[in-house]
């Protein structure tokens with residue numbers, strides 16, 4: 001999506017504007033079957049649509065970004081993915097930026113096909129940004145980086161995930177440099193310093209868990225380089241707090257987009273209660 005005439009165009013510029021207006025909360029749209037049941041919704045695509053519609057109603061105007069967890073739609077097959085396409089479109093029409101959390105990663109033309117599916121504005125699954133995995137080598141993401149540039153979209157590259165099992169891979173070292181640090185450096189260099197010069201966030205960012213940011217600091221990893229946006233899942237249900245985020249991200253906190261899913265969704269199904277949870281969480285994260 002390109003912004004309205006005269007507005008910011010690239011993803012980093014749109015995200016900067018959204019965060020200036022609404023703050024750093026990203027509302028997670030995770031229709032786990034148990035969550036659908038607790039909302040009294042049917043365990044099918046109709047339930048997904050109603051769930052998405054209520055989350056969008058609560059988030060629009062109160063937060064700048066939503067993050068649908070693609071797995072919870074894929075679980076329902078073709079009809080689930082159709083519902084996801086409709087929900088993403090509804091969210092974008094409501095003025096929300098959509099980060100599709102699909103964690104795609106592959107090589108060559110396969111990676112290019114994933115990027116077309118999620119970043120091309122003509123695609124049924126068009127999102128503003130996509131989560132991607134660099135564990136086939138950062139260079140394997142080149143087709144996605146090129147697609148992001150072509151379509152004024154964004155990427156969030158997994159660097160230090162919120163789950164402890166990830167660290168045996170992510171904190172492994174080569175010549176005393178962790179895998180995470182290699183990824184952080186590559187992402188920081190991806191736009192050649194343009195975002196920093198323009199005083200905005202970059203189009204290509206990182207995923208660093210809200211629960212694990214302290215480990216980045218412990219390993220001396222500089223998350224401020226390149227003015228990259230940092231998607232931080234793990235707030236609330238996984239244990240991170242507003243104070244721990246500020247402490248652990250330190251001077252990188254201004255770049256952080258904090259995802260909260262279950263801790264907000266538990267307030268549903270009533271849309272006013274959900275809206276209250278969005279407002280309360282957004283206020284905690286100032």
Ligand SMILES: O=c1ccn([C@@H]2O[C@H](COP(=O)(O)O)[C@@H](O)[C@H]2O)c(=O)[nH]1
Nearest residue numbers: 069161162163209233237238260261262
């Ligand atoms: O490192 C990661 C990467 C992605 N996630 C995803 O974020 C949400 C978190 O949901 P909560 O209910 O707020 O815990 C979910 O979609 C995860 O798959 C993550 O948690 N950690």
